[in-house]
Amino acid sequence: MVVHEPGGNLDELRRSVREWCATHIPKDWQDQQRGATNDELVAFLRWWGAELRATGLLVPHWPKEWGGGFSIPEQVVIAEELARGGAPRNGLYHVGVFNAAPTLVHSATPEQQQRFLPGILNGEVWCQGFSEPNAGSDLASLQTRAVLDGDNYVVTGQKVWTSWAQVADWCMLLVRTDPEASKHKGITLLVVDMHSPGIEVRPIKQAYGASDFNEVFFDEVVVPVDQRIGRENDGWAVAQGTLAAERAIFILEMTERLRLNGIEAAVREAAGWRLESGEPALEDAGVREAIAESYAEAEVLRHILNAMIENVIRGVDVGGTSAIIKIFYAEVIQKLMRAVTGWQGVRGQLDEPLLECAGWETGFWMNDYIHSFGHAIGGGTSEIMRNVIGERMLGLPR
Amino acid sequence: MVVHEPGGNLDELRRSVREWCATHIPKDWQDQQRGATNDELVAFLRWWGAELRATGLLVPHWPKEWGGGFSIPEQVVIAEELARGGAPRNGLYHVGVFNAAPTLVHSATPEQQQRFLPGILNGEVWCQGFSEPNAGSDLASLQTRAVLDGDNYVVTGQKVWTSWAQVADWCMLLVRTDPEASKHKGITLLVVDMHSPGIEVRPIKQAYGASDFNEVFFDEVVVPVDQRIGRENDGWAVAQGTLAAERAIFILEMTERLRLNGIEAAVREAAGWRLESGEPALEDAGVREAIAESYAEAEVLRHILNAMIENVIRGVDVGGTSAIIKIFYAEVIQKLMRAVTGWQGVRGQLDEPLLECAGWETGFWMNDYIHSFGHAIGGGTSEIMRNVIGERMLGLPR
Amino acid sequence: MSLTVEERDELRSTARSLCDRKSPSERVRAVVADPPGFDRALWDEMVGLGWSSIHVPAAHGGSDAGYAALAVVLHELGRAMVPSPFLASAVLATSALMCSDNNALASELLGALVAGGSIGSVAFASTDGTYEVSRLTTGWERVDATVRLNGSSGFVLDADVADVLIVGACSDDGTPAVVAIDSASAGVRIEPAASVDETRRLFSVAFTDVVVAEERMLCEPGARAEELLDQILAVGVIAAACDATGATERMLDRTADYAKDRMQFGKPIGSFQAVKHHCANIAIAVEASRAAVNAAAVALDGEPNAWARNASVTSSYVGPACTEACGFGLRVHGGIGFTWEHDSHLYLKRVMLDEVMFGTPSWHRRRLARTVIESVQEEELQRS
Amino acid sequence: MSLTVEERDELRSTARSLCDRKSPSERVRAVVADPPGFDRALWDEMVGLGWSSIHVPAAHGGSDAGYAALAVVLHELGRAMVPSPFLASAVLATSALMCSDNNALASELLGALVAGGSIGSVAFASTDGTYEVSRLTTGWERVDATVRLNGSSGFVLDADVADVLIVGACSDDGTPAVVAIDSASAGVRIEPAASVDETRRLFSVAFTDVVVAEERMLCEPGARAEELLDQILAVGVIAAACDATGATERMLDRTADYAKDRMQFGKPIGSFQAVKHHCANIAIAVEASRAAVNAAAVALDGEPNAWARNASVTSSYVGPACTEACGFGLRVHGGIGFTWEHDSHLYLKRVMLDEVMFGTPSWHRRRLARTVIESVQEEELQRS
Numbered sequence A, B: 001m002v003v004h005e006p007g008g009n010l011d012e013l014r015r016s017v018r019e020w021c022a023t024h025i026p027k028d029w030q031d032q033q034r035g036a037t038n039d040e041l042v043a044f045l046r047w048w049g050a051e052l053r054a055t056g057l058l059v060p061h062w063p064k065e066w067g068g069g070f071s072i073p074e075q076v077v078i079a080e081e082l083a084r085g086g087a088p089r090n091g092l093y094h095v096g097v098f099n100a101a102p103t104l105v106h107s108a109t110p111e112q113q114q115r116f117l118p119g120i121l122n123g124e125v126w127c128q129g130f131s132e133p134n135a136g137s138d139l140a141s142l143q144t145r146a147v148l149d150g151d152n153y154v155v156t157g158q159k160v161w162t163s164w165a166q167v168a169d170w171c172m173l174l175v176r177t178d179p180e181a182s183k184h185k186g187i188t189l190l191v192v193d194m195h196s197p198g199i200e201v202r203p204i205k206q207a208y209g210a211s212d213f214n215e216v217f218f219d220e221v222v223v224p225v226d227q228r229i230g231r232e233n234d235g236w237a238v239a240q241g242t243l244a245a246e247r248a249i250f251i252l253e254m255t256e257r258l259r260l261n262g263i264e265a266a267v268r269e270a271a272g273w274r275l276e277s278g279e280p281a282l283e284d285a286g287v288r289e290a291i292a293e294s295y296a297e298a299e300v301l302r303h304i305l306n307a308m309i310e311n312v313i314r315g316v317d318v319g320g321t322s323a324i325i326k327i328f329y330a331e332v333i334q335k336l337m338r339a340v341t342g343w344q345g346v347r348g349q350l351d352e353p354l355l356e357c358a359g360w361e362t363g364f365w366m367n368d369y370i371h372s373f374g375h376a377i378g379g380g381t382s383e384i385m386r387n388v389i390g391e392r393m394l395g396l397p398r
Numbered sequence C, D: 001m002s003l004t005v006e007e008r009d010e011l012r013s014t015a016r017s018l019c020d021r022k023s024p025s026e027r028v029r030a031v032v033a034d035p036p037g038f039d040r041a042l043w044d045e046m047v048g049l050g051w052s053s054i055h056v057p058a059a060h061g062g063s064d065a066g067y068a069a070l071a072v073v074l075h076e077l078g079r080a081m082v083p084s085p086f087l088a089s090a091v092l093a094t095s096a097l098m099c100s101d102n103n104a105l106a107s108e109l110l111g112a113l114v115a116g117g118s119i120g121s122v123a124f125a126s127t128d129g130t131y132e133v134s135r136l137t138t139g140w141e142r143v144d145a146t147v148r149l150n151g152s153s154g155f156v157l158d159a160d161v162a163d164v165l166i167v168g169a170c171s172d173d174g175t176p177a178v179v180a181i182d183s184a185s186a187g188v189r190i191e192p193a194a195s196v197d198e199t200r201r202l203f204s205v206a207f208t209d210v211v212v213a214e215e216r217m218l219c220e221p222g223a224r225a226e227e228l229l230d231q232i233l234a235v236g237v238i239a240a241a242c243d244a245t246g247a248t249e250r251m252l253d254r255t256a257d258y259a260k261d262r263m264q265f266g267k268p269i270g271s272f273q274a275v276k277h278h279c280a281n282i283a284i285a286v287e288a289s290r291a292a293v294n295a296a297a298v299a300l301d302g303e304p305n306a307w308a309r310n311a312s313v314t315s316s317y318v319g320p321a322c323t324e325a326c327g328f329g330l331r332v333h334g335g336i337g338f339t340w341e342h343d344s345h346l347y348l349k350r351v352m353l354d355e356v357m358f359g360t361p362s363w364h365r366r367r368l369a370r371t372v373i374e375s376v377q378e379e380e381l382q383r384s
Helices: A010-024 A029-033 A038-055 A072-084 A094-107 A110-121 A235-240 A244-271 A285-314 A319-349 A365-377 A382-393 B010-024 B029-033 B038-055 B072-084 B091-107 B110-121 B235-240 B244-271 B285-314 B319-349 B365-377 B382-393 C005-022 C025-033 C040-048 C066-079 C086-099 C103-115 C223-261 C273-300 C304-332 C344-357 C361-383 D005-022 D025-033 D040-048 D066-079 D086-099 D103-115 D223-261 D273-300 D304-332 D344-357 D361-383
Strands: A126-129 A145-149 A152-159 A170-176 A187-193 A199-204 A213-224 B126-129 B145-149 B152-160 B170-176 B187-193 B199-204 B213-224 C120-123 C138-143 C146-157 C164-170 C176-182 C188-192 C202-213 D120-123 D138-143 D146-157 D164-170 D176-182 D188-192 D202-213
Touching: A010 A038, A010 A072, A029 A038, A072 A244, A072 A285, A094 A110, A094 A126, A094 A170, A094 A187, A094 A235, A094 A244, A126 A213, A145 A170, A152 A170, A152 A187, A170 A213, A170 A235, A187 A213, A187 A235, A244 A285, A244 A319, A244 C361, A285 A319, A285 B285, A285 C273, A285 C304, A285 C361, A319 A365, A319 A382, A319 C273, A319 D146, A319 D344, A319 D361, A365 D304, A365 D344, A382 C273, A382 D273, B010 B038, B010 B072, B029 B038, B038 B091, B072 B244, B072 B285, B091 B110, B091 B126, B091 B170, B091 B187, B091 B235, B091 B244, B126 B213, B145 B170, B152 B170, B152 B187, B170 B213, B170 B235, B187 B213, B187 B235, B244 B285, B244 B319, B244 D361, B285 B319, B285 D273, B285 D304, B285 D361, B319 B365, B319 B382, B319 C344, B319 C361, B319 D273, B365 C304, B365 C344, B382 C273, B382 D273, C005 C040, C005 C066, C066 C086, C066 C223, C066 C273, C086 C103, C086 C120, C086 C146, C086 C164, C086 C223, C103 C164, C120 C146, C146 C164, C146 C176, C164 C202, C164 C223, C176 C202, C176 C223, C223 C273, C223 C304, C223 C344, C273 C304, C273 D273, C304 C344, C304 C361, D005 D040, D005 D066, D066 D086, D066 D223, D066 D273, D086 D103, D086 D120, D086 D146, D086 D164, D086 D223, D103 D164, D120 D146, D146 D164, D146 D176, D164 D202, D164 D223, D176 D202, D176 D223, D223 D273, D223 D304, D223 D344, D273 D304, D304 D344, D304 D361
Parallel strands: A126 A170, B126 B170, C120 C164, C138 C164, D120 D164, D138 D164
Antiparallel strands: A145 A152, A152 A213, A170 A187, A199 A213, B145 B152, B152 B213, B170 B187, B199 B213, C138 C146, C146 C202, C164 C176, C188 C202, D138 D146, D146 D202, D164 D176, D188 D202
């Protein structure tokens, strides 16, 4: 049963979602999932996705006709309450729900939307094939080739850092269709069936121990032309077109997780601990200031996000703000993780089983600290983001 | 009477210098000089230079024949004891004693050495005309022209950030003698009599209130050819040739001032103060950690300097280390000043009279904080220094 | 009745244009060099435009546009580093009266402040610059039916031109009180205490047997007075952060412009990544500070229970971020930025005073920690 | 008899070449995957080369080359992330015995350690990982003419392969003692406590009525025992900092190499100032750490009074600097640096364990503050 219809009273929505979270999120899911195998993890995330779908909370930001229809303020409430309720992260469906779907809504034909969107809602897993070994920060230099052959593209090349490719049904794939054109031109966006012949997926283990990244090899993979999104050679613009609002609301949920669960976890950690001097950690001025500083930064991040969402609603360009948020988020999280590992001392260096489906909120702080480097690297490094701010927002020369 | 001859026992030298400092440094010189006029300041520094000269401590690093002759370990002892004794800084003679003299010893003819070195020892003031309004970080693009006319160069152009030009007798001046050559070529080093016709000096007031900087305008100033140091068009190499050891020992003195006087002043400041909460500042964990951190950094800086001086003695290249030291020094000082102004709160924002001849050790922390930015800018910005480390030390491409 | 986004934009552009015309930095430098240290004509014009009462309820003659509107004005005054009694009078004194329980007194004094016939200020810091009520260095006692003040307060803005002073005091038995006095009262002595930031005017105010009628109390002494002082402090913190954000935004604009114009190595220095990233970091500080102070100002129009927490959040982030940003702005300007002639140091000094004027970030973080930790512990109790 | 600069360079180059050949990172990864988690043959070779007794006086069969020489070996072992009982046995246990007042015991045990027939370790942290003597979680008492141990110690390096364990314990009345026990003694239970850094092997050691002869005490219980534990701790801090410096130096080399090779936007990424400056910052951390640990190691050969202060100075700077540097090294490698296959995370995890293994930088700063503040106050007293 759907927890709440779009378009109602915000406070009531909040109450409904909060109540649903209180009754539907298993109290012990973190303990159960700690040290889970990859298969157990995937099964758990599929179950959780189904729970969200059944309640109407999987795709609140989608258009109403496709199963969403919540206004941005409503989406904010839902994100906040999922965070507050300590919901598992929805990593498995993230690309489908937050990246692929908005791109499809924005740039695909009605037939394509009809073909793919219900699948995403119904639990098909998507992955995103953008980066390549030689196209990281310089993404536009990607070399995976697609050659038109009748009604099909034939794709050959290699992608990397592809989350969940090992279980994905579909891939949003950037390919080069015109090798003669300048590098931002000549790129096309395809939807590739991950069950096609010629695809090989090799997992990459990450520095903190998880293995949801992959290398994906394409060897003459056949992709029907009607799975091209947007025009040929226009893929760069299509891929950039993913709406900022969805990203902002996703990070808003993450920020609420930080402000509520992250800080709460840090307080609990400190409350159960004495500094080397014997002083209770929670009474130490340094520990207290660090907690307050991170709390304040999370609050400020929330304010930046809210201001950005307001601007999205008003139709103001928020490209620079996106880059600011990405940097700010990465730094706030890393600072908190570093602070906690700092006062934990050598005890914090002991190994613990991974809790992969919780992102950085695992309570295994050293691991979460290592994990936090990913935010400064993936999806555009903080250095590239600073270029974006300098060039696009401030107009500094290249 | 000279306090100690070179070549004796290090411990005795230390005792002698310490005793001399205890009896010759006026206890109240800081109070006397607080708020002094520029004339009073110059008079005081001339007096202090004369005191050092009379004791043989003005130029310990010079060759014996010119009035120095102390070994590097002896120079280290002297620098440490002047710092420990709280001696006034010798800013007025700095360029002459630490920059001009080593360059003259290294690159000038015996006649030139005979002509200029005794003057420096006897209290002539030197300034350094390197930077120009359009040649800052890109120093080699300097445009001040010198045209050979018989036995003279005729110099026209403008220099900037020239410390003590308003009272200087001589200027070490970089001029362009070959405008056709590539920019590092075609530069010549001249010694210019600052009393020559055609020189105009305009003071520049600095952000923290002092006015020892100047703009210097040269309008067809005549400079005899025999005041050229080194070969024509070889001035870039000559100016770079100033020995690293002198710089290291100068910074060593500054570091000892930080480690001893700076930290001591911070402790005294904290001891006389209660935090807003009412807690004595010196009992606060945050204040104590900040003091210890700065102390540790000053110790580490001393170790880097000592390692560098050892390498200089061994003839190892220390170019990269110089850049590291410059950055490290600037950051250590700024961090301490910021920490103290931090806990002083609004009280630290009250204005006080300047104590210019003490560099950053004035006890007027807010001013010292503003002053500290100068270290990250002057003599090559920290950004340029990081380029130097990256390119010369690590071999990274330009 | 809060402003629409369009009205806020309009207000911003009016304010910026006035400040650009009437308070360019040369004018600021000239004005602070001579008494009284601010531009009285500009101040009158600001009052005439209704800025000083923009957040005051219509009942008291104000525009009723809320603190969100006041924040816009403060941002622009900070941007132009305008020296004026705005913070003292329009923000602190006015807010104190708006929060007061003494309606008769509030009506009387707000009327004069709104009309511009009168300037106010608040003396609520100790001579050490602390705002902890228990450490106040001005005392009060009841003598017959009057209140008597003795002691002194530090860091009082624009006290020399204030007609009315709102004074926070603490009795020997630790009971705080807040009273409004005429600054010309017998026993009041005002001494300048110049700050490094020359665009601000600080004073210490000494009280010797100053007699005040009981009716000049803004509220009951004790817990309510402490709460009121905390409210004034929260408004002060957020207002100073608005000012710092404005100044830093201007520093960003000037730094980015300089980075586009200044050539070294044959290129604009802004094309070098080190400079570009310094500029980007300043932009991050400005965008984040702007979002933080706007949210805090909007919240001032709502539930007063959250004021202290919001103020501490603001202090924790905005002050240090703006100080660091202005420092990097100064550095990007190189030698020029380190001169007295250049405005870099003026921005830096102004934001540094803003950072600590109403309590250091460290003190605010410790206050905030109390709230955050308590609320986590309450949540835990609820769950268990 | 300390080494000349040339001898030190020679030692460094021998050590580096051995580590390069015998302990490349693939080998490290293979070795840590299976018990015992280190390369016994390499350890035997290191012992055979005299590294483990390089600082031991000739009287005990060592090379007498001082801690400055030991620092060179530690740096190279850190560079190559060698998993081995070197820190436990050659550094901690050996140093404890060198500092011991019990010459008979020291001679006996050092003899075995130097010859390599025996491995030692020191159990002197509480189960919480603190080194404050009063918080030790292993207790001792005198029963008849023997010492009896009860309780447990945490974070004991390589305890499972140690023949001799030197144990710091504290009696109920707060008197510390240091005793050497045979790890095979009845009542000793050793449990692995795996660390995130897989190249290190930590254990907890529980003691149940472990009986030790009085003659196995390294010194008098009480103040001298506390001093001895502090000395071992100082050696540990400085040794861990040498290790971290070596690892960070290697991270610097690899990062600079990567920045020269990796092309993006048609150029090596090292030509971009953002990357170049990250590399420069790592170089600063390495140069400063190297100077700091060398000076601290040289001082270990001199006056023991300065050991604690030097250790705290080292901890305050080196640990945080190396952690930050390795973090930036990882970041410069981009996605590759974030994979398990790449060695970046191994360096980072190793230096992070080094940073806190013998007390957090924050704790050491607070210890250092005591010393610094006291010495300023003494100086003031002298002057007045």
